[in-house]
Amino acid sequence: MRGISTPSACRTTKDTSLSPLFKFAGLIFCVALCGVVQASPIPVIPMPAQWHAASGSFKVDDQTVIVVPPNDTATRQSAAYFADLLARTRGLQLKIVEDGAASNAIVFAKDTKAQVSHAEGYTLDINPGSIRIDARDDAGVFYGAVTLWQLLTSNTRHGPVQVSAVHIADWPRFAWRGLMLDSARHFQSVADVERLLDQMAQHKLNVLHWHLTDDQGWRIEIKRYPDLTRIGAWRTPPDAGHDGEPQRYGGYYTQDQIRDVVAYAAARQITVVPEIDMPGHAQAAVASYPQIGVTGKRPSVSVDWGVNPYLYNVDDATFQFVDNVLDEVMALFPSHYIHVGGDEAIKDQWKASPAVQAKIKALHLKDEDALQGWFIGRVGTYLAAHGRRLIGWDEILDGGVPADATVMSWRGTDGAIKAAKMGHDVVMSPAPDLYMDSVQSDRADEAAGRIPVRDLASIYAFNPVPAALTAGQAGHVLGAQVNVWTEHMPTMQHVEHAVFPRLDALSEVVWSPASARNWEDFLGRLPSQFERYANQHVDYADSAFAPNIQVDANRALKSGKAEVALSNQAHFGAIHYTVDGSTPNLHSPLYGAPFSIRWPVTIKAASFASDGSLLAAPRTRVLDHADLLSRDGVELPNCPGSDFRLRVQPMPDATSMSPVYAVNVFDACQQFSSAPLDGVVGIHADVVRLERNYALAHDISLVKSRAHSTPYGEFIVHMDKCDGPVLASMPLPDPAASDRHIALDASVPVQHGEHTLCLVFTAPTDGPLYAIGRVSLEQRKP
Template sequence: MRLRSIPLLIIGLLSFQLAHSQNSEPITVVPKPASIQTSTGKFLLSKSTAIVTQDEVGRKSASIFNDFLERIHGLRLPVTSIAPSQAHIELHTDVEATNTEAYRMDVTSENIEISGSEQGIFYGLQTLLQLIEPGSSLSVPAVSITDEPEFAYRGIMLDVARHFFEVDQIKNMIDLMAHYKFNKLHWHLTEDQGWRLEIKKYPKLTEIAAYRDSTIIGQYYDFKPFVFDGQKHGGYYTQEEAKEIVRYAAERMITVIPEIELPGHSSAALTAYPEFSSFDSKDYDPKLENVLQGNIPAKNEKGEAYDNDLNTTVPGIWGVHPNIYGVKEETFTFLEDILTEVMEIFPSHYIHIGGDEVPKDHWKTSELAQQVIKKEKLADEHELQSYFITRMEKFLNKNGRDLIGWDEILEGGLAPNATVMSWRGEKGGIQAAQMNHDVIMSPNSHMYIDHYQSEDTKDEPLAIGGFLSLEKVYSYHPRPSSLTKEQQKHILGVQGNLWTEYIATDNKMEYHLFPRALAIAEVGWTNNQDKDYEEFSTQRLPRRLSELEKLDVFYRIPEAKVSINQAPNSPKLSISIDALVEGSTVYYSVDGHKADQTANLYSGPFLAPYTTKEQGPLELRYIIITPEGRQSNEFSLPIQL
């Protein structure tokens, strides 16, 4: 019996190794799941593979899964309530799940089972989509996954006030966010340069405030006086369109949080309704002030002088504008009326009121503002801002909602129940958490994805400035070590911000979002101890970028991983170039010539043509061509150890 068991043991080990080798591909899911146990074998997927579910929850998630499956792999699966005898995918909805975003998935060669709450089922199916290995036949490796997010709040902010985006564009963004398990879309709807939401009680907000006559050309800091394009820009969402966005997002487990800016960044609204402005001096000439501040040009694009009525134009430049809301009772009524309609459209628990970058110069000269400061026993205009925001918070609280504001709402005293969104670094978030207020971390150092993606900006599209690499985004940890464990519990999560002063098209939106949004997704979902940038960028990112290409997403092709080492038994350096897009082709040069498709075709590590001692410093230049034919920027770096 013992002698007979030896060959059986050998056969078993060989079978295990063979099956294991079939599953040797790394698990490339983004964001990285909490726990993955790999096994042997594969589940084969075909057009006859059924998705079995007993409820409407599962059917909705299965339908969205099929939409993605069709876009990526050209396949839709039948959905049924009766389990067939052949291999199938089975969804088990747990209505009593304590963690509503957690899920479990078990894949064998015969079956796939996904269990969790409504959200858990949805996220499990998104993970399943990413597990599918392309090829002549689609397959899923045998795994057991137990997964849940590290943070409850995982968001992206989209500014549609600087540049307007159509409903279909936003829906496509929501699809991508859902696929990578974001659960909050912060929708920045109002700004100095445009008002984007229909408010039925105040029709001039969309008749006048939704459009500007002209927009500055080029970078804000390049020209004074500014140069304008002379093109009308704007648009707005009807309440029905906004409700459709909310519904569409909710089906994909995303809550839409609206932002209505106050008391600053309100020039567009006050263009339509100047009676609610902070300007109440009879001697004040708002037209002259705005020309001096550079907020509007002295002449329009035709060279004609503007008339003396400030209220005929919405500003066409970026920056901070002096025209803010006043503190008269009629202004508070105006804002409460607006927020009433906003709450009817958006069921979100949170309403964002901005509260950032509020110039208080005209409150200082406003007779009414000074009377309110005296009457309310306030110390100064900073406390007047706190008074203003606290009034708005009380109104929202009375209606069962909570207020979010940017970290400037700390100035002058924080409203009692406010949640702080920390953008000027982490300082405001740390201060708020120490005061036992909830915080969403969104520091401009790591989460402002409108910034450049390269220090060398010559080949990059125009951006607001700054440099934020994929690696730096990935490195962020939202829980500051300076907080105690109890205080860290107030850190709800993280958000990437996409301001659109310099982003006016779908392609440019996607270029700024991806691949950095994949890093943000992992910052929000994955435990910090499980994060590893090398593993993320070289093992999991390449498959995901290939997936984005199939989804027709205009992502930025990232720099390759370049390794430069001393070659063995040679004075020369050995150079390897590993593109981070699966299946890419690389062309390179080391002789100072431009890298293009006539340059050297990379086929593996190569030696520098001579030593740096012989000729001085060398420069590697290369481009990446994706499988779909997209070409990267030309990248370069010195060849040296």
């Protein structure tokens, strides 16, 4: 069983920059588990650069005081943050004093001669008589406080805590440790954003890249242009007012609210970098002020995800608009960097505009890509004149880019490699590697999101420094960030599910020395982190540890017995199970190998850490005829020919976590492999009608259209191949006169053996999408 190791009495020191294998004996806890004992490493994420266990321990209780230097506002602020966090999560009330006795005290000290010379670094010494944090800068003091808080909160218990003596010397690997939050597609409240900032601080992340404008919404108040929020911050959802869709969707942040968020972040050593997208992703802006667009016509604020065609114009009046907007943005955000987007600007409108073409000719530019380079260069010059620096997505490289521009690489890592070789600083945020809108698992109960799966292990394995760079070029890699695009995350619950615990993995990638990273060691520290999440009501995902209950359905149907295999994605922890429908606990059977059982039966399984805490909520599978003859739509793979796949909710702005449906907007075809057709006389499909709110730009030509013989198309079942014999054809009802959820039934001719079924929707591609909720084979009743 992976994740289980035997503690050694000699494992008393650790320098994670040299040896990731030592365990911290002073923090060992032991729980008997299947006759084996697991050693817990130091319960801190991200793992510190260096640490050494010492003798003894220190008790923190309500009599412990926090000592800060006199007249040091920043250090006192970090101490207050620590005290408040400890009070909320441990129930301890610690007083803050200036100077005072060093005994029974936690001392916060800032000294330019501190032992750790790295920016944002600190030392933390826990001794039997006191605790001391030393750092050269404010960030170092803050991060030392975060580490101490983690050491004091490795479980959900409240009250006094005894913490083992240790010396920690710690500093970050990268200067840019970020998270991008998309507030344009779906809007989060100020409280939601601040809640996320709290968790970023606890993970030692220091950049919130805030995506504030896009085709689907303009979220920042600009006083000179009130229509940007009066019009551009709101959209009318598809099928508004029906099936739970709001009549009007949107919102924006006032300038006072933005100042509050920026200050809230700064108190947690986080810089907020705003993104104002240009020249593309501009539909909400153009909807507000049509004159800044190319056609002069007013579109609606987009309800479609994807790539929309609206671009900014390139005349002087438009640049005056851009400059005026940036003036207000710079007044709100003290960040050295201002993000200008630059991605996915399809040039159709520029190509069709005589005025734009004349501009290209007048500027002696090669083409529209070069015009975008000129556009970005002009904006970069304006920012530089105001003491700021431009950062943009890697498309800004395509048409030439200002010499001092920083490049954020999202189209894989090629943009970063190219930019670093050209001498540009880069931030790594490649898709799909660090895209949090990619789902965390292929489980049937996973939330909405994009495919492919980016699981916890893949985030942890990410290397921010491409191997193609020389040591000198690698110096241009500022760091990395995860991107939280919210097309499929309408609520903060969705965001938290997508972000945690994958953010733990990212935090270790960007903070800890590369030599310190050890997957098993990391997993061993997650149970304590889950306790902290539970204490703070963070709705993290347990996908990596959720038990999979697997059976060979066809074999079970033939034999009347199921061979049951249990596993989880991380291959970590102990899985306990029951077969009587009861909730499993530590006294339930411990899974060790596949077992055989007669069905019908209800199997429940749960994963546990070595300390007995729950790693994942119990999962249930009812093994009976209905289960063995059915498949959920999210379990059915795409038909060959198109890998595109999304898991979506019933409506674009639905706020529930389930149900979700698998869709391929290019080819509405899925396969039921090895369908057991012996005795099958019918097929039943639960189908849902979805909105086709996807802007595909030039990829629209890739959408596969199929002939249909009824007005609204059919759900067709082919046997063996997608152009094979038709086993069943079920007409789809009139969308205007039917419920969104549709039950389809058809008789099928007698067949034998196992066959692949190709399940196809022939609905017109200019109408709604359809998705399978569940498809069931029906046998002749005895």
